[in-house]
Amino acid sequence: MAADSMVQLISYLTAQQPYEIVGTPESEWVDFKSASPKGPYDLSTDKGKFELAKDVAAFANAGGGLIVCGFKAKKRTNELYEVAEKVTPFDKKLVNIDSYKDVLTEYVRPLLKAKFFWFDHPEDDPETSGHYFVIEVPALAESERWALVTRGTNDNGQFIKGSWTIPIRNGDNTAHLPPDDVYRLMNDGLRTRRSPVPVVPAVPAADRARAREDLRTALEMEETPVLFFQSVPDHPRGLVPGMYADGGLRDLLSNQDTLRGAHAFNWSSAYKRPEPREGGLLLADAPRRGLLIESDGTVTGAAAATSEMLGWALGRSNDGGPRRISVFVLTEMTLEYFRLVDPHVLPLVEGDWTHRIVASGFTEDPGCTLAPGDDPAFPFWGAPQLATSSDWNHRWKALGDPERDAYEALRHIYALFGLDVTTNPFIDTDRVNTTKLLEKKP
Incomplete structure (x- = not known):
């Protein structure tokens, strides 16, 4: 099975049917993440903070979407996108929602009103147990584009002072606008409806x-x-x-x-x-x-x-x-x-x-x-x-x-x-x- 929309994916989680989501490809509206011992994002590191900010800003720039934590995704042979292939629910103690909000408040401009939800894995499953964590990212209004991350990182995953980047969700990947294109956008007042990078058209408001x-x-x-x-x-x-x-x-x-x-x-x-x-x-x-x-x-x-x-x-x-x-x-x-x-x-x-x-x-x-x-x-x-x-x-x-x-x-x-x-x-x-x-x- 697979989920073909945000509403269907959330419906499966609400009904405690996570296995129905296995087979869902990552796309412009969903990204899957499994949890390490530090959680889906290791916010004790600069790299983890940057990854969270980058992923959220990218979805906001591409019409909104879901970051679904608790699934392992892998690109199969002869397929274009990574696909959710395994459920990996985890303990709620691995995520401090206040810390996630603090990172977004500090590193993403403009401020995005992301929403955070927990969903339970079926209690009667003898194979595994735990929970799923979902971040719902709203689309950013055209008049406010683009969302940017106020930090960049070097090869060692450390923040570079004074740097920033504009991430955009493109299919199941995240692209970053190159310097020349950012310069052009700045000259246009950062208020343009066109982009040199292929961008998925904005979608209607998220299904609540x-x-x-x-x-x-x-x-x-x-x-x-x-x-x-x-x-x-x-x-x-x-x-x-x-x-x-x-x-x-x-x-x-x-x-x-x-x-x-x-x-x-x-x-x-x-x-x-x-x-x-x-x-x-x-x-x-x-x-x-x-x-x-x-x-x-x-x-x-x-x-x-x-x-x-x-x-x-x-x-x-x-x-x-x-x-x-x-x-x-x-x-x-x-x-x-x-x-x-x-x-x-x-x-x-x-x-x-x-x-x-x-x-x-x-x-x-x-x-x-x-x-x-x-x-x-x-x-x-x-x-x-x-x-x-x-x-x-x-x-x-x-x-x-x-x-x-x-x-x-x-x-x-x-x-x-x-x-x-x-x-x-x-x-x-x-x-x-x-x-x-x-x-x-x-």
């Missing part, structure tokens, strides 16, 4: 798989099929201002401007209030729905695909068949998410945003179904279609128009069931028609 799993756990939805909505700034810029201020995001979540009140199908709650969570906000209405806003503005919404939420008034058939999703509830929940996020959250972080929908567990027994057309009257005759994937994950550049973004989300959701979004009665061309939705009497 961990945020989805954290929200799922908070809502006690581990065994529930869940539809996630997620909105991520392509280039986060630290803490969003006014998270807890009067009129800020906390007030927004507490007093949402919904289409039909807090008891309808939206993300507000008449009983729950948003709670501070690691610099952000969590509005949890378990086991039906929940909304998480992270400190950098990233929004994750989770709706249960059960009779408690997306299957309201439909549920399962009497013979214990699949969970049926209500067309009306799905459409209103989708539109309400973007009515909340597009006008109120996106403007807080400049630049492009990426919207994403993830349908998780939709084919798990007894499965989920969606039918073309409107919701049928009792006894629910129709032609419902079964979901075709339990890991449906699609994204698009945020349009900033709630009705247009809701259409894009529904277009991807309908495809999960082998349906065309035009069979949704609340769609007009390329947008959800709010008027038609409000005319429906649930």
Whole structure:
């Protein structure tokens, strides 16, 4: 097996399935490292500090990525890239996260907000034990490029005073801009979109798989099929201002401007209030729905695909068949998410945003179904279609128009069931028609 994306790799680690990652090649988005007795990076040496700073800066310059520690990688015969060939989990005491942060703060400019995560190896594995350490590196905004390391090293691995270098991830390797090219960039004000070294094009914002799993756990939805909505700034810029201020995001979540009140199908709650969570906000209405806003503005919404939420008034058939999703509830929940996020959250972080929908567990027994057309009257005759994937994950550049973004989300959701979004009665061309939705009497 192998992981073909950051979200899939993190999903394997979260599910304690590290062996599924074996066979994954190093690339522009992932680098594997095994741990020595001093850890993945020996920060007691200048060379170890430089290697950490270099690797992080290189990923930031090439669109972001993951440094995954706890796997041995090797280049196989007739292959271009090194491939993860063995799991090598290790003891947490080999890594002091504060020391890693200190090195990046001292040696990388501009300051990068890398994130650090631990994942457990399966306890029942008789062959090995330990943990995996992952560094998630965000992409650096074009306007702030390039990230540089404020030290270079000599052949003995010792820092050279007054030196610096600009590393760039190129495939599974790291290249350094030669002096002549650095000189040209300096004359351009270090603000150019072109590079003399082949650079992998910038990718959309990193898939926040961990945020989805954290929200799922908070809502006690581990065994529930869940539809996630997620909105991520392509280039986060630290803490969003006014998270807890009067009129800020906390007030927004507490007093949402919904289409039909807090008891309808939206993300507000008449009983729950948003709670501070690691610099952000969590509005949890378990086991039906929940909304998480992270400190950098990233929004994750989770709706249960059960009779408690997306299957309201439909549920399962009497013979214990699949969970049926209500067309009306799905459409209103989708539109309400973007009515909340597009006008109120996106403007807080400049630049492009990426919207994403993830349908998780939709084919798990007894499965989920969606039918073309409107919701049928009792006894629910129709032609419902079964979901075709339990890991449906699609994204698009945020349009900033709630009705247009809701259409894009529904277009991807309908495809999960082998349906065309035009069979949704609340769609007009390329947008959800709010008027038609409000005319429906649930």
